[in-house]
Amino acid sequence: MDVSQYLEIFIEETKEHLQSLNEQLLVLEKEPDNKETINEIFRAAHSLKGMAGTMGYKRMQKLTHDMENVFQEIRNEKMKVSSTLVDGLFRGLDALEEYLDNIVNNQDEGTNDNQDIIDLFQKELQDGLSGGATPEASAPASTEASAASAPAATATATAAAADPKELLDSFTLTEQEKNLINKARSQEQQAYIVRINIQDTCVLKAARAFLVFKAIESVGETIKSMPDAQAIEDEKFDFSFSVVITSKKTMEEVQAAVMNVSEVKSVDIALIDESKCEAKAHEEQTADKAASGTANAAAAAQTKAPASTSKKPVVNRSVRVDIDKLDDLMNLVSELIIAKNGLVSISPADLVRDDKNSSFRDQVEYLERITTNIHQSVMKVRMVPIESVVNRFPRMIRDLSKKLDKKMELFMSGEETELDRTVIDEIGDPLQHILRNAADHGLETNEERIKAGKPEVGSIFLSAYQEGNNVVIEVRDDGHGIDVEKVKAKALERGTITPDQAETMSDKEIIDLLFRPSFSTAEKISDISGRGVGLDVVKTKIEALGGSVECRSVLGEGSTFIIRLPLTLAIIQSLMVVLGNEKYAIPLGSIQTIEDIPTTDIKYVEGKEVINLRGTVIPLVRLDKILDVPNSKQDQESLTVVIVAKGDKQAGLIVDDLIGQLEIVIKSIGKYINNSKMISGATILGDGEIALILDANTLV
Amino acid sequence: MADNNMVASTLDTTQYIGVIIGNEQYGIDIKYIDNIVKMQRITRVPKAQPYFYGVINIRGEIIPVMSLRVKFGLEPDEFSKKTRILIVKPEQQAPVGFIVDEVREVINLADEDIDKSSNTAEQGSFISGVGKHSKGLISLMNVAAVITEKEAAAN
Incomplete structure (x- = not known):
């Protein structure tokens, strides 16, 4: 089976797991008895192993498998966390990262077996385990580990055979779920329990499960699933899972719909009758714990992998945007549309009459406020925590x-x-x-x-x-x-x-x-x-x-x-200045002060103009000359000098006039124009005019 | 529009925008043309190549504008009511504006009407061929060459 299409997801998730392993291991080293941490580590290692296996990266799988064994023993308190052990584990992580790098670069894990690390783990296992310190000791340990680590919450789903009765007994319903079924039944629908068995060769079970859910959606409604939806999404099930659905279709039709999904081996289906709904009601208190979705997984997790108990680690997987930020943006866009409608509704005739002009101005002001807010919201979306x-x-x-x-x-x-x-x-x-x-x-x-x-x-x-x-x-x-x-x-x-x-x-x-x-x-x-x-x-x-x-x-x-x-590269605060008929923007970040200097204060050092500003000698730069500005009016009695700094060096840029501070959006002027780097970009002013942005660094 | 062009328009024809630069007519393949705008205020960029008059703002995008007259070694532009800026977008490259004296019409040229082996290459590689249509000859501009050659000159 071609898995290349999943490679990207695999890489992302592996990175995520490795990062989480790194972090948790650090915690573990400090707090060797932290149960939660070791569970988290175990879970991450286990997912890694599973993922590497599915993708066919055998060496990676082998290494994670051995790491997992070590974690398993630590978790069972049969081994102590020692500094050397943590070192070894970190080496293992590095080796895994190396595999990942290889995969990223040439889609192949490489040929390094990292046997030394594996041997190290085996040795640690032997030394760590009390009693049988023979080489064989690790073998049972590993089989035990892999058996124990079988995905949680599969017990309910897989154990039962195709027998409908057993199928029916394999699950229980909560009061709420019963209500849903009863309600559906009153609408001439039937409730079924469906167990989907996926082919052993299936690579992305979660994706397959998703398609199954899609198929079910087309014929009826899902009441619950075992394991719960999250566990299925996380691939925490073996090769089968069950769902309780309500549907108007017959059993056969539902079965056929699900069978249509490829890589589904077989579908067992049974009708849920009323007795199930009522009879179970009494048992609910005891049954509830084992049955309701999350509790089910959690209960299983006590003896098996700590599946759904640990929360997902937060790592940047792709562009993650806070939903609040998006909502903000959405609201603002709605307002923008309202503002636009407001403008549209002002008829041209109104514009001609002076008295109505105020409503036009109101609308423009409103528009202005919205665009500023939209701007801020969008900028927020671009922000990522460090x-x-x-x-x-x-x-x-x-x-x-x-x-x-x-x-x-x-x-x-x-x-x-x-x-x-x-x-x-x-x-x-x-x-x-x-x-x-x-x-x-x-x-x-x-x-x-x-x-x-x-x-x-x-x-x-x-x-x-x-x-x-x-x-x-x-x-x-x-x-x-x-x-x-x-x-x-x-x-x-x-x-x-x-x-x-x-x-x-x-x-x-x-x-x-x-x-x-x-x-x-x-x-x-x-x-x-x-x-x-x-x-x-x-x-x-x-x-x-x-x-x-x-x-x-x-x-x-x-x-x-x-x-x-x-804070951001795209938008900066700048000082707008005038030179001749042209406007330029100087980034505020590089400006130190703005001075009015009488022309008589200009001194000459080596033929260059300088000023002595509060004890510092600062060279002057006549921007109009450097920029070939026509019609500059600088020969007045007093000059406006913008002092800019680059590191410790300073320079005084002589400008004709100042306009003021403005927040500008930096745009590139493209590669065509050859401009000796003095211009770092351009920006569009409110009236559509373009102002060039001076790169103060090149002028100092 | 010329009749003979109309006849051939369905088969193997290419559409060109006919523009006037100096006293010559040029054709620019229509697939490169993004927009045609009237003359507007151009913001000068200091130290740019002489044929780059500066940059303009087209719907929030900053586009460098070059004078084909200067580029082709003609007299500098005299802006009139007919002066237009053609926003040309070459494949894989950023758009650039061409200042032309006038935009005339859209011309359909069949492949057989184009003389590619033309040795009338007075402006060298800027011309990819000469097209024949009812109103006379039209020089077909090699847009890529106009832009790439310019880049070489820039360096």
């Missing part, structure tokens, strides 16, 4: 801790801070890099920490929060900080700066040297960081996103990297 990026870091820090033999812990806060999707996609790598830096270079070794009177366990803090139109992500460590003198010496040695420069540079300027290409102060080059390709890449990437990064450090107390990112 959690989806940072949730993989705790695992990374744990691994680094082992690898570097330093004790450290990661504290995260503000994971719910939202950022534009495009930013989220790009920010992962730079953040990871900074974290690795903090772990490798920032934190001292355990001995050094103790000597310095610090707690042995180093701390790394990752916090995200919103600040105006920016989102700030801070990575702070309580390590030894950056040794400015060391950086300076290194810079001199490398010839990055001259001795003269070194004299006059402030500490901050020296720290900023770290962001220069090929600059690493790590004496030891490790495979974690320190190849000197790091921070400049981080900086370039963040700047490409329209953000900025800076570093603060106190020697002996630690360093903080502060990343500022725009």
